[in-house]
Amino acid sequence: GDSVTQMEGPVTLSEEAFLTINCTYTATGYPSLFWYVQYPGEGLQLLLKATKADDKGSNKGFEATYRKETTSFHLEKGSVQVSDSAVYFCALSANYGGSQGNLIFGKGTKLSVKP
């Protein structure tokens, strides 16, 4: 079945460091891909998305490119801030049949940014 694998954390960085969180997926067809962020004690917030191959999603300095050839959707940010400390989830949504609207999540990667 469809699945998402993301790098295990925790990831600890200093402020202004470069961030990469790896995400790969297995899916039938052409899924939509997402990154969600969860701050402590809160629900999930959609960070960015891409719906087809080679699309780049971006928001708040974060970027991710939908790479069909490597089935990847890695999250990057050039300069992290303390306020970026959170848990990041990679997710996919299949675009076929009864699986439409069913988000499949990775296990999450906890990011801690130190001042």
Next chain:
Amino acid sequence: ETGVTQSPTHLIKTRGQQVTLRCSSQSGHNTVSWYQQALGQGPQFIFQYYREEENGRGNFPPRFSGLQFPNYSSELNVNALELDDSALYLCASSPRSSYNEQFFGPGTRLTVL
């Protein structure tokens, strides 16, 4: 614009009891999905409701059931609670025009003792 709201925030139940969790969808959204997030894990899809009918279900037993009301709000009911049901339950709403762009509520933390 009001976002997705859920109630209660926290809940403690004992094994074998039944529980009802509630969700109000974001204004203009007519599709509601429920997820279970165990500690340290990603959310797992339970089911989705559209036009008051179940529109997809994950790998959860029938004791997990739901309702959607005409105002698009929703309930998640869990019967015969088990210890493993302890988790954060997340509700997400989406417009039908963009069903896979889901907006999440803050969740209900359920503890089963």
